[in-house]
Amino acid sequence: MKEQSDTTVAMRRRMPAEWEQQEAVWVSWPLNPVTWPTRMQSVWNSMSSMVSALSRHAKVWINADPARVDAIRRLLESEGGIVMDQIRFSGVPTNDAWCRDHGATLVQDLESGRLCGLDWDFNAWGDKYQPWDDDNRVASAMSALLGVSVERSPFRGEGGGLEVNGAGMLLLTRSVWLNPNRNPGVTAPSIEAWMKPRLGVDQVFWFERGMEQDDTDGHVDMVCRFVSPNALVFAVERNSRGLQYRAMQELREQAESIRMPGGGHPDLLPLPLPDAVYGEDGRILPATYANFLPVNGLVLVPQYGQERNDANAMGILGECFPGKELVGVDCRDFIREGGAIHCLTQQQPSARS
Secondary structure, three states: OOEEOOOOOOOOEEOOOOOOOEEEEEEEOOOOOOOOOOOHHHHHHHHHHHHHHHHOOOEEEEEOOHHHHHHHHHHHHOOOOOOHHHEEEOOOOOOOOOHHHHOOEEEEEOOOOOEEEEEOOOOHHHHOOOOOOOHHHHHHHHHHHHOOEEEEOOOOOOHHHOEEOOOOEEEEEHHHHOOOOOOOOOOHHHHHHHHHHHHOOOEEEEEOOOOOOOOOOOOHHHOEEEEEOOEEEEEEOOOOOOOOHHHHHHHHHHHOOOOOOOOOOOEEEEEEOOOOOEOOOOOEOOOOOOOOEEEOOEEEEEEOOOHHHHHHHHHHHHHHOOOOEEEEEEOHHHHOOOOOHHHHEEEEEOOOO
């Protein structure tokens, strides 16, 4: 593994869109009793169901303390439809389960086609949850296991804080990347200058913020996602008295001003939020259907036990990804800790030969 830290590196890379071919999906198994104090078995069951669906379409790498692997393996082996030959255990321990954020963002070198890992110097969303020492080692460990180079970012962030279309466009939120709890004194132009050659983008659009009461400070993958090079879905709050109504109205207004690299605007497709989902303390949780995951012939869609709303989200995303298998994953336990399917996973694009 070759460590790179020079921010002036001239190498040109590209982050493929998620609907492009993927070799594998990485997850970090939920093991922290502090995060999941009363729902561990339920969370394990939901993870097992999700991994089973993924295994039918790609390899699945699981980060977990080696001492817990046998228990995880036994649960997976009892899961109907799972393809155990597709499961790999990395032996990499983590503090928590949010692989999108602490894992490596894997990009392609445009000359060789080989993969490279980007390490965002994870600090638990601005020092919100300690410890995060194991989590901050995951990106380099993933890269080492894959035998690819890793480059550590000169500023802090998370994989859920960026969204690309694979064709030159990048979406970010100022509330994440310009937040003093991650990057005091860092400017938008400096972030753009570093990201553009490494993610293969020509144009960056900045949203001001994401969802209310989102512990990540507003990750874009909770509210706005590309479904094709020229179309994106965005979260909509239909209840004018709802907690998210104002923020989602602002999001839509901002999305209407997005200019694509070739000129013109993307198609904007509304994806209504579920009805309010409450935590045990009565707090409204950042539940969203935008945290879906496309993997080859599969799309995993968050579900919240709301028959009509869940079916509507499945229908909208089914139209966005025609011909793909849609599988719903119960995310009611996941969202109690602030995330869903996309937050729990990190894709490994196929290396180009």
